[in-house]
Amino acid sequence: MSDPIYAQTWYDENSIKPSKSSNFNEKLNRYDFAVIGGGLAGLVLSLKLSQGGATVAVFESKTIGSGASGRNGGFCSAGWAANPIKIKRLLGEKKAELFEDLGVRGFEWMKKQVSKPTYKKVNVKFGELNLSLAKFNNKDESSLNPHNLKKYLISPRYKSGLINKDSFQFNPLNFMRILMKECLENGVHIFENCSVLKVERSDVINSFELLTKSNQNFIAQKVIYATGGYGGLCTSKLDKVLLPIKTFIAVTDPLPGTLKDHIHTEFMVSDNRRAGNYYRRLDGDRLLWGMGISAFGSKSLSTIKRDAFKDLKSHFPNLAQEMSTSGLSFEYVWSGFMGYSRNFLPYVGELSANKYALAGFGGHGMNTAPISAICLSDFLLGNRNSLNSFNGVRHLPHYGSFGKVAAEIVYKYLSLKDFISEYRPI
Incomplete structure (x- = not known):
């Protein structure tokens, strides 16, 4: 498929067979809950509601895992898209x-899930190397200076780093397919390729x-809207407060005898720039390379491939040179939508009477989506205090195209700050 948003990913060819979704002949006359969107948030919510005794139908416009939840970089750590300083300023x-x-609870929930025997195929690996393109004075035992960094990778740009042994990498598409199977086994009805066009009051009371x-x-x-950055044909208040922001991922050709010479570690790797990279070694001597965001337009597959190689070259010039000499490049390239609010915090709670939102995790959803779904499910099953943490989160409109322009300007500004920080004398 030529559209990078739905282009074939490396995961598509290296994942387990999906479960068969529900048949329309199975549908009930009435459900307690309808969940629009079968991403990570929607499935965790549905699973918890069903385990609580409710009848649940999930409506996914494509297939489970075809959106951001199944085509991301496969990184999971604690935290939110908004940094702690911003959260403190917003919430007190x-x-x-x-x-x-x-x-943290969301991360622990994910860690527990991937540790289950039934989730063995997600191929979890623990450990993250968080790098900096500038020096810092952290002296604890997890910090790395340029000399120590060479034990993990060879790059002229990185000046320091930290090791986090709790964070982990995994195959997100396998995770989604196993979670789908778990939902189906718990009585959730999942309807794929079933976009919701309209939600209106029924003749059936309430x-x-x-x-x-x-x-x-x-x-x-x-009804719960768990549509994330992909939105949908069915509009809601969410469209006014969440912007769909693209991110881009590429996976190299196999690089036997080359990749490990430059990236020794099997840890997942990220950097602390505001608009940084994330990457990790995959099975088969491949490198997954994540980069950049964009609020505008649509890059072609060839443009993403070119940008990925240029980006890789700026961090690992020797690796890029060896790839060029051998006629190797990126075999898979794709993009995906993330749902961002202006404050980088998700929308979790009531939209209007008996309609709820569960979306907007801003590129850090592999831990925050599950815990938000758990909180919302507890609320819907009767625990009226479970959403207290979200009650103080204000969501302002993004003003359509003006919001996209603003998002793009902020991204360019942050990239400039990253550049200045990298080359500022210490």
């Missing part, structure tokens, strides 16, 4: 501490009718 010190604790592109109508008492 006390509530910020509770919010940060949620991020219920909504969902009109789908598949010419199937469904009745549900409550």
Whole structure:
């Protein structure tokens, strides 16, 4: 497929066979909950609701894992898209501490999931190397100076780094397919290739009718929008507060005898720039390379491939040279949408009577989406205090194209600050 948003990924050819989704003949006359969006947030929410005794239908416009949840870099760590300083400024010190604790709980939930025997195929590997293009004076045992960094990788740009042994990498598409199977086994009905066109009040008392592109109508008492950056044909208040932001990923040709000479570590690698890179070695001597964001337009596959090679060359010039000499490049390239709010925090809670939001995790959703889904499921099942941490989060409109322009300007500004920081004399 030529559209990078839905282009074939390396995961597509290196993942387990998906479960068969629900058949329309199985649909109930009425569901307790309808979840629009079958990403990580939507599936965790559905699983928890079903385990709590509710009837749940999930509507996914494509297939499970085809969106950001199944085509991301495969990194999982604690924290949120917004940094702790920003969260404290937005929510106050006390509530910020509770919010940060949620991020840790989400990470612990994910770590528990990937440790289950049924999730063995996600191929989890622990350890993250977080790098800096500038020197810093951290002297703890996890910090690395330029000399020590050479034990992990060979690059002229990195000046220092930190090791986090708790963070982990995994195959996100396998995770989504195993989670889908778990949902189905717990009674969740999952309808793939089933976009919701409209949600309107039903003739059935206290219920909504969902009109789908598949010419199937469904009745549900409550509706949750878990659409993320991909939005959908069915509009909601979320469209006014969440911007779809693209990110880009590329995977090299096999590099036997070459890759390990330059990137020795099997840790996942990221850097601390505001608009930095993330990468990791894959099976088969390949390198996954994540880079950049964009609020505008659509890069072609050839442009993403060119940009990825240019970016790789700026960090690992010798590796890039060896690849060029051998006629090797990037075999897979793709992009994906992330849902961003202006404050980088998700929208979790009520949109209007019996309609709820669960979206906007801003590129840091592999831990925050599950814990947000768990909090919302607890709320919907009767624990009215479970969303208290989200109550103070204000979401301002992004003003459409003006918001995209602003997002692009902020990204360029942050990139400039990164450049200045890298070359500022110490």
